[in-house]
Amino acid sequence: MLSQEKLFFSNTKSNQQMRNMLHAFLVIMAVEMVIAIIIVHVLTTSISSFLIISGIIVFLELFLVFYYIAPLLKSAHLLGKNGLTIRLGRYFKTTVPWKMIEKIEPVLVQVSTRDTLGLILFRKDENLYCMATNQSAYIVSLKSPVLVKTKDEGNPKSKSGMVTSIFINVDDSETFTKALKSYITNHDTKEIKTQESCLEDKNQVFSPDNIRHFDAPVQTRTGIPLLELQNISYQYGNHKAVGNLSLTVQKGEIFALLGPNGAGKSTTLKMLTGLLKPKSGHILLDGQNIWAKGSESIRKQIGYVPDQPILYFRLTAKEHLYYSGKLLGLKEAVLMERINHLLELFDLVPYQEHMIESYSQGMQRKVSMCLALLNDPQLLI
Numbered sequence: 001m002l003s004q005e006k007l008f009f010s011n012t013k014s015n016q017q018m019r020n021m022l023h024a025f026l027v028i029m030a031v032e033m034v035i036a037i038i039i040v041h042v043l044t045t046s047i048s049s050f051l052i053i054s055g056i057i058v059f060l061e062l063f064l065v066f067y068y069i070a071p072l073l074k075s076a077h078l079l080g081k082n083g084l085t086i087r088l089g090r091y092f093k094t095t096v097p098w099k100m101i102e103k104i105e106p107v108l109v110q111v112s113t114r115d116t117l118g119l120i121l122f123r124k125d126e127n128l129y130c131m132a133t134n135q136s137a138y139i140v141s142l143k144s145p146v147l148v149k150t151k152d153e154g155n156p157k158s159k160s161g162m163v164t165s166i167f168i169n170v171d172d173s174e175t176f177t178k179a180l181k182s183y184i185t186n187h188d189t190k191e192i193k194t195q196e197s198c199l200e201d202k203n204q205v206f207s208p209d210n211i212r213h214f215d216a217p218v219q220t221r222t223g224i225p226l227l228e229l230q231n232i233s234y235q236y237g238n239h240k241a242v243g244n245l246s247l248t249v250q251k252g253e254i255f256a257l258l259g260p261n262g263a264g265k266s267t268t269l270k271m272l273t274g275l276l277k278p279k280s281g282h283i284l285l286d287g288q289n290i291w292a293k294g295s296e297s298i299r300k301q302i303g304y305v306p307d308q309p310i311l312y313f314r315l316t317a318k319e320h321l322y323y324s325g326k327l328l329g330l331k332e333a334v335l336m337e338r339i340n341h342l343l344e345l346f347d348l349v350p351y352q353e354h355m356i357e358s359y360s361q362g363m364q365r366k367v368s369m370c371l372a373l374l375n376d377p378q379l380l381i
Contacts, residue, residue: 009175
């Protein structure tokens with residue numbers, strides 16, 4: 001059974017940038033209020049007018065303090081019998097029932113923000129970032145998607161969407177972890193892992209300096225590789241983004257590039273998809289150089305799903321696939337068969353005649369996957 005006690009865990013005390021700005025703002029407000037009252041005293045001729053106007057000024061100042069500033073300074077998550085209530089001042093609040101939570105565990109995360117107060121609140125992919133700082137972060141993994149009212153980072157017009165993971169922070173991670181363990185005594189959620197068990201090294205900082213380098217790619221199967229990179233390099237000005245990278249991927253293999261920001265992952269993918277030409281080295285697809293003269297047909301055998309869907313919103317899904325198929329040179333009968341198959345595969349048949357601008361972020365990603373698979377590519381990125 002769940003404890004009946006409500007436990008609060010603050011999440012903005014560690015954001016010194018926000019607290020300094022709000023405290024400075026409070027001082028400015030107090031000074032402005034005094035000056036405004038003095039001006040009103042000078043300009044008004046009756047005591048009743050002075051008291052009414054001064055009262056309105058004081059009321060407005062107090063409203064700003066208690067409605068906007070105080071909730072941020074006292075912002076806290078809540079462990080209650082109904083679930084985990086996630087809060088970030090008055091900007092965001094939602095309660096996730098315990099039965100929908102798969103697990104809660106600490107995580108190292110670095111998320112940049114342009115918010116003046118340093119707050120982090122947006123959706124990306126199927127993740128919600130609701131944090132006051134990057135410190136003492138936790139990921140709340142959900143058993144099924146939930147709808148949250150928060151802007152999408154890549155599409156600000158999208159005010160709400162479904163998420164399967166929520167990133168939060170707390171000021172006292174040790175107390176929060178202990179409270180989770182003692183608070184949950186049934187099997188609605190998995191065992192909460194300790195910070196030491198989740199992270200091999202809590203002080204580890206990911207940087208290009210601690211990426212492991214290998215003398216040669218590991219060959220897992222014999223035969224001509226589907227994809228082979230031969231000492232490819234690329235640099236932006238004097239900055240070398242990728243240096244002498246070699247690897248092979250056999251047919252049927254799934255391969256991932258994992259590394260911190262600036263490690264060269266995006267640059268490598270751009271070279272693989274033909275957006276950037278390597279400064280040196282070769283890229284072979286099924287033994288053929290994708291940058292050789294007359295290799296356009298080879299590059300068409302590479303399907304690419306970008307991080308953010310690149311779609312024309314004024315078309316329906318079926319129209320978009322048809323237009324793209326014609327650009328790829330697919331014959332009418334083959335194209336229509338592929339379109340119908342992909343729409344059915346990704347459960348888009350009921351929405352195939354709807355404008356893409358009406359689709360959710362997840363549905364837009366499905367269309368992006370359909371586009372990448374339309375030509376039945378040998379390689380999917």
